[in-house]
Amino acid sequence: MTVIVRDLRPDDRADVEAFAHARHLALPYILWTPEGILHNLNHTHPDARYRSLVAEEDGETIGTAQVRLAYDSPEPGQGDLNIYVRPDRTHRGAGRLLVRAAEEHLAACGATKLFAWVLDEPDNRAFAERHGYRASRSAHFLRLDLANGGLPPLQDLPPGVELRRAADFADDPRPMFELDAETTSDEPSDIDAELTDYDTWIEETWQHPLLDLDLTSVAVVDGRPAAFTAAYTDRATRYATAMTGTARAHRGRGLAKLAKNDSLHRARAAGYKEAFTGNDTDNEPMLAINRWFGYEICATEVRHVRELG
Numbered sequence: 001m002t003v004i005v006r007d008l009r010p011d012d013r014a015d016v017e018a019f020a021h022a023r024h025l026a027l028p029y030i031l032w033t034p035e036g037i038l039h040n041l042n043h044t045h046p047d048a049r050y051r052s053l054v055a056e057e058d059g060e061t062i063g064t065a066q067v068r069l070a071y072d073s074p075e076p077g078q079g080d081l082n083i084y085v086r087p088d089r090t091h092r093g094a095g096r097l098l099v100r101a102a103e104e105h106l107a108a109c110g111a112t113k114l115f116a117w118v119l120d121e122p123d124n125r126a127f128a129e130r131h132g133y134r135a136s137r138s139a140h141f142l143r144l145d146l147a148n149g150g151l152p153p154l155q156d157l158p159p160g161v162e163l164r165r166a167a168d169f170a171d172d173p174r175p176m177f178e179l180d181a182e183t184t185s186d187e188p189s190d191i192d193a194e195l196t197d198y199d200t201w202i203e204e205t206w207q208h209p210l211l212d213l214d215l216t217s218v219a220v221v222d223g224r225p226a227a228f229t230a231a232y233t234d235r236a237t238r239y240a241t242a243m244t245g246t247a248r249a250h251r252g253r254g255l256a257k258l259a260k261n262d263s264l265h266r267a268r269a270a271g272y273k274e275a276f277t278g279n280d281t282d283n284e285p286m287l288a289i290n291r292w293f294g295y296e297i298c299a300t301e302v303r304h305v306r307e308l309g
């Protein structure tokens with residue numbers, strides 16, 4: 001009954017599947033597939049010093065951690081550790097060991113400010129506080145029943161606006177990179193992100209195995225992408241929004257709704273049964289959009305921060 005912590009073994013398919021399963025049990029509002037987990041491990045920029053950790057008890061994966069430096073933030077010295085123990089395997093010491101291993105790694109890489117998402121339940125919050133973390137911003141997970149719920153009807157296109165798919169930009173995704181970079185920098189968050197390197201974006205984001213280029217919808221104005229919604233799918237029944245954004249010059253004209261509605265209608269037609277998304281609790285425009293679609297809040301998580309002395 002000894003719990004040990006070690007790195008995920010990327011060449012061991014069963015190990016990666018066990019990681020995905022443990023994550024799914026702890027956090028079912030996010031799509032966890034072996035391919036997505038391996039992609040993050042193998043293709044996150046080397047400066048992130050990314051690691052996936054496993055807590056194992058008697059050969060069983062009971063907890064997981066993803067740990068990285070926020071290398072793409074303009075503020076140096078920030079790192080994040082996201083730790084989830086299987087809900088049916090808590091109170092065995094896995095969380096404590098994962099926190100210790102993750103903090104040691106981040107501190108050795110020079111991080112002084114550590115961020116962790118914590119599901120908003122009393123035990124989890126008490127655990128974070130005992131480890132020296134204080135609560136910061138919060139975010140909701142939201143779910144839409146695509147199979148049984150109704151979607152708003154498809155809207156008419158405003159004059160000068162066309163709808164395309166990300167796949168239409170496969171030959172030259174740079175305009176999509178520019179839109180993603182502009183809108184990501186405006187997303188409310190504890191850690192400011194700046195997407196500056198196109199090649200890194202191609203490798204980390206555009207080539208992510210969960211990204212569905214056909215179901216990712218883009219509203220185009222004067223030939224340039226003005227708004228988009230990025231669709232992740234498990235290629236079976238579950239759909240999740242990775243990002244929705246509208247260029248600053250085009251906000252408040254209904255373009256985010258237009259792009260996301262197009263994507264959700266096509267996802268439903270393709271057989272997807274449920275859709276997930278996540279929003280900062282202060283992101284009023286995005287929460288308003290998601291309420292309009294019928295999404296319902298299914299869980300809340302709270303960012304916790306620890307400053308290393």
Ligand SMILES: CC(C)(COP(=O)(O)OP(=O)(O)OC[C@H]1O[C@@H](n2cnc3c(N)ncnc32)[C@H](O)[C@@H]1OP(=O)(O)O)[C@@H](O)C(=O)NCCC(=O)NCCS
Pocket residue numbers: 183184186187188227243244245246247250251252253254255256257258278279280283284285286288289
């Ligand atoms: C959030 C964002 C995508 C909205 O894009 P947009 O094209 O302006 O959105 P739309 O015009 O389609 O719809 C906006 C809705 O929010 C509502 N809204 C705007 N500001 C609001 C506020 N402060 N409080 C409540 N509702 C608000 C609008 O009234 C509109 O709803 P309506 O059509 O019922 O009037 C855009 O602001 C953005 O790119 N933000 C930065 C990136 C980001 O945060 N993305 C979300 C990540 S989860």
